[in-house]
Amino acid sequence: MRIALFGDVVGRPGRTILLANLPKIKAALQADFCVVNAENAAGGSGLTVDIAKQLLSGGVDVITLGDHAFRQKDYKEMLSLSRVVRPANATSAPVGVGYVEVKWKNVDVAVINLQGQTFMQPSQNPFLMADEILKKISSRVIVVDFHAEATSEKIAMGHHLNGRVSIVAGTHTHVQTSDAKILHRGTAYITDLGMVGPEESVIGREVEPVLNHFLTGLPQKFQVADGPCQVSGALVEVDEQTGIAKSIQTFSKILE
Numbered sequence: 287m288r289i290a291l292f293g294d295v296v297g298r299p300g301r302t303i304l305l306a307n308l309p310k311i312k313a314a315l316q317a318d319f320c321v322v323n324a325e326n327a328a329g330g331s332g333l334t335v336d337i338a339k340q341l342l343s344g345g346v347d348v349i350t351l352g353d354h355a356f357r358q359k360d361y362k363e364m365l366s367l368s369r370v371v372r373p374a375n376a377t378s379a380p381v382g383v384g385y386v387e388v389k390w391k392n393v394d395v396a397v398i399n400l401q402g403q404t405f406m407q408p409s410q411n412p413f414l415m416a417d418e419i420l421k422k423i424s425s426r427v428i429v430v431d432f433h434a435e436a437t438s439e440k441i442a443m444g445h446h447l448n449g450r451v452s453i454v455a456g457t458h459t460h461v462q463t464s465d466a467k468i469l470h471r472g473t474a475y476i477t478d479l480g481m482v483g484p485e486e487s488v489i490g491r492e493v494e495p496v497l498n499h500f501l502t503g504l505p506q507k508f509q510v511a512d513g514p515c516q517v518s519g520a521l522v523e524v525d526e527q528t529g530i531a532k533s534i535q536t537f538s539k540i541l542e
């Protein structure tokens with residue numbers, strides 16, 4: 287089966303572009319299944335019930351989140367939706383689930399969300415949490431979104447789960463890395479998928495306030511930028527009998 291993964295969707299521009307183009311992109315990629323990180327989809331921080339439902343009815347199979355999972359007022363209701371997962375190791379997570387198992391045709395597909403410990407809110411150890419979750423799930427096809435800042439932590443997770451999951455894809459930095467590969471035990475790996483958000487921006491935010499902040503050190507309001515969007519992610523082909531990844535290819539386009 288062919289699984290399309292998209293990096294963090296940023297604000298209205300990101301979700302509008304994604305929803306308008308998803309059927310076309312999926313058809314072009316011949317994607318069977320689609321996983322989207324939507325932790326920045328509502329106003330740049332978090333996700334609402336309404337937006338989650340729009341994404342899920344617009345062709346997204348599973349939504350993953352990150353350090354902004356609990357930002358919006360209706361986060362409890364949003365996290366109770368099926369096919370939405372928040373980081374499994376988030377300590378501030380009284381609601382929601384950290385992984386789901388869903389059906390694609392007659393194939394069980396698990397999607398796990400974890401967050402890193404470097405430059406993030408304290409959380410439980412994501413490596414040990416991954417081990418715990420793998421004991422509980424029976425799906426062969428397993429997708430892990432590791433939402434983390436440090437490249438070293440993400441690469442280490444790729445090796446930790448190599449041969450035990452189908453895909454380890456990093457999110458959070460909003461910048462796509464050029465290291466997509468199949469690790470030697472058959473796990474597809476990429477350090478960061480990139481984002482679905484305004485291209486002329488600082489990781490999705492308006493340039494000027496971010497620059498002012500760096501120039502003056504003063505707090506600024508970081509609004510989501512506008513204009514054409516970078517649409518970045520990866521397509522992974524997985525053997526659905528064994529869960530082993532056969533290929534990974536990235537995509538990154540600017541769409542208006």
Ligand SMILES: [Fe+2]
Pocket residue numbers: 325352353354433458
């Ligand atoms: Fe994040």
Ligand SMILES: [Fe+2]
Pocket residue numbers: 294325326352458459460
């Ligand atoms: Fe993000």
